[in-house]
Amino acid sequence: MKQYKNLEALLSADPRASALFSQISQYAREQIISRKENVKSMDELEAYVHNVLRGDG
Numbered sequence: 001m002k003q004y005k006n007l008e009a010l011l012s013a014d015p016r017a018s019a020l021f022s023q024i025s026q027y028a029r030e031q032i033i034s035r036k037e038n039v040k041s042m043d044e045l046e047a048y049v050h051n052v053l054r055g056d057g
Helices: 007-013 015-023 026-033 042-054
Strands: none
Touching: 007 015, 007 042, 015 042, 026 042
16 A cells, blocks of 8 residues: 555545545544544555544544
8 A cells, every 4th residue: 555645645636535535524534634634545544534533642
């Protein structure tokens, strides 16, 4: 899985990541943005989305 510098780089380069990010709630996006330096791959984004939606965010 390709690693990026941060969430912004991931969203800019990976259309799947951008599509996933746009489909989640504003609250979930804000929670992930607060940890943006730790989200560097699609796998990490999917894990954060799962955790936030599960209530572990």
